[in-house]
Amino acid sequence: MTHRREALLALLFALAVLAAAFAVPWLRFVLTLALAKGIAALGVMLLLRAGQVSFGHAMFVAFAAYAVAFLAGQVGEALLLLPLAILLAALLGLVIGLFVARYREIFFGMLNLALSMVFYSLLEKFYSITHGTDGMRVPAVTWAGMATERVGGEWAVLVAALVLAIGFALLARLYLASPLGEALQGIKTREARLEFMGLPPRRVLLVAYVLSAAMAGTAGALIALTTRHVTPLMGYWTASGELVFIVILGGAGGVLGPFLGAIAYELVRVYAAASVADAWQLILGAVLLAVILFARGGLFSLLRGRRA
Amino acid sequence: MKPILQAQGLRLAFGGVKAADGIDLDVGEGEFLAIIGPNGAGKTTFINMCTGWLKPQSGRILWRGEDIAGLPPRRITQRGIARSFQLPQLFTEHTVLRNLALAIAAREGAFSLLRPLLRPGWTKEAMEILRGFGLESLADTRADALNEGSRKLADIAMAVALKPRLLLMDEPTSGVAASEKLGIVETLARVLRETGVSAVFVEHDMEVVSRFADRVAVWSQGRIVANGPPEAVLADPEVRREVIGIEDAHAAP
Structure with a gap:
């Protein structure tokens, strides 16, 4: 797909999100969640480029969400809280990345899963600090110094999510075309050659890991600001699986894929849950099966007009 | 000729098989050294040891005086040693x-x-x-x-793109069509000569060896059994029989 077509598609996509949020007020919340998860899924997609699947990235989502919950009392400004939470998630990504970037495939996936479950347990067990499974309320925050009432607050988070989504999509696009981003795919196909070229594969993967942690952290901060309530479930392994699901559904062939996947996922979930209450997982499963069988490149490849 | 790479007493055995059994071998500055020998003799093991993929059990590999044996591949690459592969790694x-x-x-x-x-x-x-x-x-x-031949060439081209001081090539012409072989080696040799790059190549094609090597080392069962200018080594009847597989008595009319 040409740059121009992709940019046009992204623009149409952003306008559609805004239009839908304007026309159907209750969709604002759903779309904000979808954009946030799209950003996190974009991070998971970066790792997928290197052939590595993380089943633990919800840890960074939950970490940043709790960071917002803890700091919102002292730092009451959303435009400060967001970058702070993203930075903290990136730092955690660096520490954990130094360890997990040494492993590949099933070991990489399971290590991420194990670490995320340790973090989940910490959130759940340290009741005196985290209030356990009850979770924590996020105090009201200001946006650029303005106190927002309910509707204004919803719009503020949605627009912030949209701006961050576009920003991270652009960043990911540049990154994937850069030497380090292109080398990611080399980890999947011929890691030893990277070694023999003098390019350390671990460092190549670490950069992607830190970026993906920052993106998952962005999602967590946005979700905390929009739901105003954080619980350990945000970091449960099913939430990590959801992110992988979204990438497969949307397609890993382009940076728009995860966002298409996230919107489709959230909409199917909301409408299916409303109409066939107990069967929504069945419907999502059937959708995923259809994607894997008939459109391996995900929804993105359908839009592009050919199978990736 | 001043050596840039000196292998001294390299030993490495896999189980009971001695791939290197006390190897002493120098590569001179700008020199093209061919290594010939039967399959399984340990020629690839030598390249793997020089590039950090395998660590010798004993012995030293001196690169401009520094022992590089056991360094990780990327550190060795960064010092100016590149390699290509028998099976292209693209x-x-x-x-x-x-x-x-x-x-x-x-x-x-x-x-x-x-x-x-x-x-x-x-x-x-x-x-x-x-x-x-x-x-x-x-x-x-x-x-x-790509087809096999092009894959092979692209593999060597990637090693050349690293601008090494020493290029180690594992069977550069295997898989390349016979009609293209000499032309390609000629191009490669010209590029390397122009920039003064030294080269070590494991090779089975004796025409390529005699035309492009400055020196030939014969590797057999983990030892170097002959080492010298191509015309002398390739004329040695024992080398011809043991390594190249030509019985001069039968070849004579």
């Missing part, structure tokens, strides 16, 4: 051009996140190298769609 999902550009990026230590891989300077350099190997028409072909 990034199969990338185009040939991107394979080359990645090698150039690795050489330049490019860790920029935002500037593209296919920047004009690198694309131009990659295309020039590809032209030298007759691969320019395949620049936009995915590496996994």
